[in-house]
Amino acid sequence: MKYGYSGRMANLNGTATREIFKLLSRPEIISFAGGLPASECLPKKEIQEIAAGLLGGKDAMRILQYGTSEGFDDFRDALAHYVGKVGIHGVKRENTLVISGGQNGIDLMLKTLIDKGDTVLVEDPTYLAFLQILNSYEGRAVGVKSNADGLDIADLTEKIKKHKPKLLYVVPTFSNPTGKTYSAANRKAIAETTAKYGVTVLEDDPYGKLRFSGESVPALKSFDTCGNIVYITSFSKLISPGLRTGVAVGESEIIRKMTICKQGTDLHTSNLSQLIVKEYMEKYLDAHIKDSLPLYRERKQAMIDAIDRYMPYLKHTDPDGGLFIFGRLPGGLNATQMLPQAVERNVAYIQGSVFYAGGGHEDTIRLNYSNANTEQIERGIKSLAKLIEEKIGGRK
Ligand SMILES: Cc1ncc(COP(=O)(O)O)c(C=O)c1O
CATH class of the missing domain: 3.90.1150.10 (Aspartate Aminotransferase, domain 1)
Structure with a gap:
């Protein structure tokens, strides 16, 4: 054929x-x-118990029926509170979108922003699948240099001026592939520079809570002064990748656009997964x-x-x-x-x-x-x- x-x-x-x-x-x-x-x-045991309880109880019908693309309201409220732990405060339900893992969040962000030929700045090296998804939207990745502190701010500024990027994509905590973490000062500088030039930022944080030594650093989004940063995190590495659950946090306007894109991509994240993660967060996650x-x-x-x-x-x-x-x-x-x-x-x-x-x-x-x-x-x-x-x- x-x-x-x-x-x-x-x-x-x-x-x-x-x-x-x-x-x-x-x-x-x-x-x-x-x-x-x-x-x-x-x-395994805790998820088995939670799933059995959910399907045998009052939530069974809302699990088995279609849900809304934004995700369950009670789960979104819990997630708005959850991101406070990385310094992202003042988040309301309308600032959240339940996503089917970080991968879904990346895809929705790029679907929302990228036209053929648009430039996206990334730390060099960066998450391989990000480059692949960007390719599928026919965008172009340009690498920004980095150093022990995080992104090289001079190089970032120069490349913003030169390429007029639609987006900067970063994994500032325990990056894939390097494992590196940006300092708080570097995050502040990235937030200030991108705000100054009006560049949208996607902060991808699947690993931040897997810290086994050193001091934690607030999310890049916590330095956001003008709403240009969208933060995504996922429960894949913390609970289970098979549940395909995470959250995107940003200004309600861009979250709304991403929600419209999600309707076409997967309609909504699995209802069962959302409620399993919600209950697991309440009872066991920490x-x-x-x-x-x-x-x-x-x-x-x-x-x-x-x-x-x-x-x-x-x-x-x-x-x-x-x-x-x-x-x-x-x-x-x-x-x-x-x-x-x-x-x-x-x-x-x-x-x-x-x-x-x-x-x-x-x-x-x-x-x-x-x-x-x-x-x-x-x-x-x-x-x-x-x-x-x-x-x-x-x-x-
Ligand atoms: C940096 C980064 N972003 C996103 C993902 C996607 O993970 P998930 O969709 O399971 O949340 C991964 C997975 O390895 C990753 O390393």
């Missing part, structure tokens, strides 16, 4: 993501490739996060220790939370070319180049530590180090 694909399909290739999912299904693989929360932290953090801390530390022991030549980030370490291979090794050889030795990672707006940076890799136990992390890093040393001719 010859299908008449749209022109925008020419820009789309899901290769990197598809490869990840193929690898995950092979049991012998030690995968540092995905971005999944630790399966030990998925609260304690669950507290109980989960030691496991993430332990696995991150196991990976850092293994890197220090077996590949001290790898320049890498050392995050205080989230799921990822980002590294630069020695001797200009090409991570894309090395990946099949690593997989032959049963270790998977993601080449860093796919996270850059303009590609390149072929010697970078993203390592995820949440989905392997400490013994597998040690074995996987050791095996990767052996491969690297074979390629560069010994330890350098």
Whole structure:
């Protein structure tokens, strides 16, 4: 069959993501490739109990019937209160939209704002799927430089003046892929700069609550003085990605536009998921996060220790939370070319180049530590180090 694909399909290739999912299904693989929360932290028993109670009680009919695109009012009110914990205050119901995970929020934001050829500024490197979704709307990503503090404000200003972007997209806390966090001063500077030039900002925060060391930093949105920042967060890494639930917070005007887009995309987020998350938030969430953090801390530390022991030549980030370490291979090794050889030795990672707006940076890799136990992390890093040393001719 010859299908008449749209022109925008020419820009789309899901290769990197598809490869990840193929690898995950092979049991012998030690995968540092995905971005999944630790399966030990998925609260099966509590969700089972909540779901049974909801479906056996007075909410059964509102769960089984269609809902509104904005989400349930009582859940939206709870979410308006919830984002106060990251310093976003004064949020009303009309400032919230229940989304089917952060991915849905990104898609709705881009659907709302982006015409063919529009420019979006992103931190370089940034979340791969953001670049893919932007491609599907035929937008153009331009990378902004960053430093230890966050975004390079001089570069941001220059690129705003040069490209007149529709949007700036950032993951300021425990970024995917680097694990880096922007300082409060840097967030304030980003808020001021984008407000000054009238640039809309999408702050994506799926990992902020997964902090296992250091002091928490208020959301970028908490520095918003003119309503140009939309904040999205999700329960995927905190409760369960399968529930597909999160929230977008912004001025009621743009939330309304995103809601209209959501009607066409998925009509509304699953009613059952919304009410499960609402009840889970009330009863368990804070304690669950507290109980989960030691496991993430332990696995991150196991990976850092293994890197220090077996590949001290790898320049890498050392995050205080989230799921990822980002590294630069020695001797200009090409991570894309090395990946099949690593997989032959049963270790998977993601080449860093796919996270850059303009590609390149072929010697970078993203390592995820949440989905392997400490013994597998040690074995996987050791095996990767052996491969690297074979390629560069010994330890350098
Ligand atoms: C930065 C970032 N944004 C959004 C998402 C999407 O997550 P979800 O749609 O499950 O909330 C992810 C998932 O890994 C992510 O890393």
